[in-house]
Amino acid sequence: GESVGLHLPTLSVQEGDNSIINCAYSNSASDYFIWYKQESGKGPQFIIDIRSNMDKRQGQRVTVLLNKTVKHLSLQIAATQPGDSAVYFCAETVGYSGGGADGLTFGKGTHLIIQP
Amino acid sequence: DAMVIQNPRYQVTQFGKPVTLSCSQTLNHNVMYWYQQKSSQAPKLLFHYYDKDFNNEADTPDNFQSRRPNTSFCFLDIRSPGLGDAAMYLCATSRDESRNQPQHFGDGTRLSIL
Numbered sequence: 001g002e003s004v005g006l007h008l009p010t011l012s013v014q015e016g017d018n019s020i021i022n023c024a025y026s027n028s029a030s031d032y033f034i035w036y037k038q039e040s041g042k043g044p045q046f047i048i049d050i051r052s053n054m055d056k057r058q059g060q061r062v063t064v065l066l067n068k069t070v071k072h073l074s075l076q077i078a079a080t081q082p083g084d085s086a087v088y089f090c091a092e093t094v095g096y097s098g099g100g101a102d103g104l105t106f107g108k109g110t111h112l113i114i115q116p
Numbered sequence: 117d118a119m120v121i122q123n124p125r126y127q128v129t130q131f132g133k134p135v136t137l138s139c140s141q142t143l144n145h146n147v148m149y150w151y152q153q154k155s156s157q158a159p160k161l162l163f164h165y166y167d168k169d170f171n172n173e174a175d176t177p178d179n180f181q182s183r184r185p186n187t188s189f190c191f192l193d194i195r196s197p198g199l200g201d202a203a204m205y206l207c208a209t210s211r212d213e214s215r216n217q218p219q220h221f222g223d224g225t226r227l228s229i230l
C-alpha cells in the first residue's frame with residue numbers, strides 16, 4: 001500500500017555541521033507534510049510543516065523542501081547542536097475540503113546522532 | 117501553558133485485565149487522536165474524534181475503544197490487553213478550521229503487560 005518512508009534509519013553528524021534528513025512518500029494525493037522531532041520518552045514535537053502548494057519553507061535553523069515531482073521531502077538543520085539528537089519523523093496527510101481533520105501517516109523515522 | 121496531558125506516564129496491567137488511558141487538553145481543539153507507537157517504530161493511528169464523531173481506522177482491533185465525554189478529555193480503553201499491546205500510546209489534538217493544521221502531541225503513556 002501507499003506509505004511514507006525514510007531513506008536512512010540513522011544519521012550521524014558532527015556538531016556544527018548541517019544535517020539533511022530525507023523522506024519519500026508515495027501517495028500523490030498527499031497535500032500536507034509535517035516534520036516531528038521525538039526525544040526519548042517524549043511525544044513527537046512539531047518542527048515545521050509545508051503545504052503542497054509550496055516547495056520550500058524556512059524556520060529557525062530548519063528548512064523543509066518539497067519536491068512533488070519525485071515525491072520527496074527533506075529536512076535541513078543548520079549548525080547542528082547536541083540538543084538536536086532525536087528521532088525525526090516525516091508525516092503526511094490528505095486533507096479534505098470543508099474542514100475536518102485526518103490522522104497522520106508517519107514515516108519510519110531517522111535517528112540523528114550528534115558527534116562532538 | 118496550553119498543552120496535551122496524558123496520565124499516567126507509565127501503566128502496568130495484567131494480561132487480559134482492562135485498562136484505561138487518559139488524555140486531556142487545554143488547547144480547546146476539536147479533534148483528538150490516539151496513536152500506538154511500538155518500540156523503534158513510527159506512531160500508528162488508532163482512531164480519532166472530530167467533536168463527538170468517532171472515526172475508527174480500518175485495521176484498529178476491536179479490543180481498542182475510545183470515549184470522549186467532553187471537549188477536553190479523551191480516553192483509550194483496552195478491553196483485554198494482550199502482550200502485543202505493550203507500547204507507547206500517544207494522544208494528539210488539532211484544530212478544525214483548516215485541514216492543514218499540525219497535530220500537537222502529549223508525552224504518551226507507556227503501557228506494559230504482565
